[in-house]
Amino acid sequence: MNLSFHHIAPFLTTGQNKLSRWLSYIGLGIGVLLLLCSIQMYININALLKNKDQKKDGYDYIAVTKNISNENMAGSHSFTDADIAEIKNQSFIDDAAPFLSNKFVTKANGGATLPFSSDIFLESVNEKFIDTLPASFTWKEGDNTIPLIISSDYLELYNSVFAPSRDLPQFSEKSISSLLIGIDCEGLGGTQTFRGNIVAMSDRINTVIVPESFLKWANRHFANSTKAEPNKILLKTKDANNPDLLTFLQQKDYHVNKDKTRFGRIKQILQAIVSGLAGFGVLVILLAMVLFSFYLQLMIARSKENLQLLLTIGYSPAWLSKTVSRKWIPVYVVILIVTVAVTAFMHWGFQHFIMKDNENLSPFIHWIVIAVAVVLLLISVTLNYRLVKKLLYRL
Amino acid sequence: MQIQLQKLAPTFIEEEKISGSQVWNNDMVFSPGEKIQVIAPSGSGKTSFIHFLYGMRKDHTGNILYADKNIAGFNAEDFATHRQRSVSIVFQDLRLFTQQTVLQNLEIKRQLAPYHAATKVMEMADRLGIGSKLNKYCKTCSYGEQQRIAIIRSLQQPFDFLLLDEPFSHLDDANRKLAMDLIEEEVELRKAGIILADLKATDHFNATKTFNL
Numbered sequence: 001m002n003l004s005f006h007h008i009a010p011f012l013t014t015g016q017n018k019l020s021r022w023l024s025y026i027g028l029g030i031g032v033l034l035l036l037c038s039i040q041m042y043i044n045i046n047a048l049l050k051n052k053d054q055k056k057d058g059y060d061y062i063a064v065t066k067n068i069s070n071e072n073m074a075g076s077h078s079f080t081d082a083d084i085a086e087i088k089n090q091s092f093i094d095d096a097a098p099f100l101s102n103k104f105v106t107k108a109n110g111g112a113t114l115p116f117s118s119d120i121f122l123e124s125v126n127e128k129f130i131d132t133l134p135a136s137f138t139w140k141e142g143d144n145t146i147p148l149i150i151s152s153d154y155l156e157l158y159n160s161v162f163a164p165s166r167d168l169p170q171f172s173e174k175s176i177s178s179l180l181i182g183i184d185c186e187g188l189g190g191t192q193t194f195r196g197n198i199v200a201m202s203d204r205i206n207t208v209i210v211p212e213s214f215l216k217w218a219n220r221h222f223a224n225s226t227k228a229e230p231n232k233i234l235l236k237t238k239d240a241n242n243p244d245l246l247t248f249l250q251q252k253d254y255h256v257n258k259d260k261t262r263f264g265r266i267k268q269i270l271q272a273i274v275s276g277l278a279g280f281g282v283l284v285i286l287l288a289m290v291l292f293s294f295y296l297q298l299m300i301a302r303s304k305e306n307l308q309l310l311l312t313i314g315y316s317p318a319w320l321s322k323t324v325s326r327k328w329i330p331v332y333v334v335i336l337i338v339t340v341a342v343t344a345f346m347h348w349g350f351q352h353f354i355m356k357d358n359e360n361l362s363p364f365i366h367w368i369v370i371a372v373a374v375v376l377l378l379i380s381v382t383l384n385y386r387l388v389k390k391l392l393y394r395l
Numbered sequence: 396m397q398i399q400l401q402k403l404a405p406t407f408i409e410e411e412k413i414s415g416s417q418v419w420n421n422d423m424v425f426s427p428g429e430k431i432q433v434i435a436p437s438g439s440g441k442t443s444f445i446h447f448l449y450g451m452r453k454d455h456t457g458n459i460l461y462a463d464k465n466i467a468g469f470n471a472e473d474f475a476t477h478r479q480r481s482v483s484i485v486f487q488d489l490r491l492f493t494q495q496t497v498l499q500n501l502e503i504k505r506q507l508a509p510y511h512a513a514t515k516v517m518e519m520a521d522r523l524g525i526g527s528k529l530n531k532y533c534k535t536c537s538y539g540e541q542q543r544i545a546i547i548r549s550l551q552q553p554f555d556f557l558l559l560d561e562p563f564s565h566l567d568d569a570n571r572k573l574a575m576d577l578i579e580e581e582v583e584l585r586k587a588g589i590i591l592a593d594l595k596a597t598d599h600f601n602a603t604k605t606f607n608l
Contacts, residue, residue: 007503312478313507314475315507316476317475
């Protein structure tokens with residue numbers, strides 16, 4: 001059959017009810033534009049608020065503890081094995097390791113170079129979580145020297161605040177390794193003095209780290225404790241600002257350094273707004289499609305006698321459904337091209353004028369936006385075809 | 396393609412009418428090339444018979460087979476294919492698109508499965524005396540003219556059988572002859588058969604078989 005819609009058009013009352021047809025086109029355009037813009041903005045927010053700091057290996061590391069409130073102050077705040085397993089099980093968490101801490105009294109003194117003495121704490125964590133791990137970071141029973149890794153923030157605080165106030169010498173990262181620190185451990189077995197040697201600085205871990213082997217031995221030796229009972233867990237994640245991660249931490253009432261996840265919280269709010277907009281866009285699209293389906297139903301109802309007669313004289317219902325529904329494909333294609341173009345233009349305006357050509361944003365729209373537009377086109381055309389077919393077979 | 400009837404009988408006609416019929420409840424085979432005339436008074440089921448054969452009504456017992464295939468198992472697409480290629484029809488109530496012109500009525504059928512060129516339509520219209528009506532709306536034509544439009548429409552496609560339901564009821568004798576001659580020529584061209592239902596033996600129709608319904 002070399003027939004087209006053009007041949008059967010005079011037999012259908014398509015010209016009627018122009019207003020509802022045009023309203024449905026406009027509605028569809030607005031709905032699709034809202035949806036596409038929302039998707040693009042969602043992608044933009046993710047690109048702009050990706051935390052690029054402290055990502056030497058492409059991961060974020062964040063330490064979490066259990067929230068301590070007035071109500072639960074008295075109870076235990078350590079993580080159980082089940083807690084740790086649950087944390088590791090989350091898709092947005094790549095790995096997790098508990099911190100082991102000292103369970104005995106520890107004091108440090110600066111020896112002859114630095115005349116000061118203070119109670120301190122020691123912690124250890126799985127070595128693969130440490131960003132700066134020198135080969136010398138080992139300890140075995142009998143060694144008198146303990147290698148230490150301290151947070152670079154501590155050195156900065158010492159150099160900028162502590163040393164000038166006490167008229168003490170300042171240290172570079174290299175020279176601090178020559179400093180010998182006396183570490184006194186007190187407990188069941190009496191007091192034992194070790195020599196501490198700072199072997200590295202860490203940007204990732206905000207504490208004093210000693211080898212796990214030392215801490216396990218010392219806890220057993222000075223406190224007769226073999227239980228880990230960690231109060232702090234280090235999480236390894238691809239994105240500390242992942243809203244799913246934040247939601248999980250909020251649900252479990254885990255405490256985390258707010259600054260590390262600050263962008264995540266902003267992102268959570270922005271994503272909620274954009275998702276709301278996208279939802280509204282979907283609603284408008286649905287309404288427009290319903291309106292258009294009314295138009296199609298009305299057209300078929302008005303042309304019922306002629307359509308019945310066309311079927312009687314040998315027109316195939318499948319061909320009629322295809323031909324009638326295909327008639328609106330060009331209209332839908334135009335709507336989608338216009339909405340994609342407007343979305344592209346608005347995105348470019350946002351990137352260029354508002355974000356001042358921010359390098360984290362491409363001036364072009366994301367391929368997902370175009371893919372969504374194509375999928376919407378396919379859905380609309382398929383739904384129209386199925387509706388027309390259903391109505392025709394019912395005649 | 397042959398059309399076979401296996402004990403075909405309407406479900407809505409009295410038993411005595413069915414038992415006295417040469418068609419109802421009989422086994423029959425119609426082949427292309429045959430000219431079948433079915434005669435019956437009003438109310439005996441002539442139109443129902445034609446509609447059964449065309450697959451438009453199913454309120455009957457027995458079977459109808461197109462080329463050994465029971466049409467009870469046909470779907471809408473199967474019927475569409477047969478109505479484009481193997482079976483054409485002139486309805487008693489004509490079933491024209493009254494809001495369209497005469498030419499649109501003829502072209503909508505011709506374009507579906509063209510057997511003739513568009514010029515042939517004009518020729519046929521001239522021959523049956525409605526050439527001047529081609530661009531007029533169908534609803535403005537007389538019933539006799541509409542009958543001729545329906546006849547010309549039925550001749551625009553290929554077919555093995557032409558079903559005619561009282562096709563000349565509103566035509567005078569001269570026009571009956573013109574129409575019958577055109578029909579027989581076209582049927583001859585396709586080596587097809589005719590199944591014609593009427594109140595009495597139709598003038599100018601050289602039936603090879605006649606049955607009383």
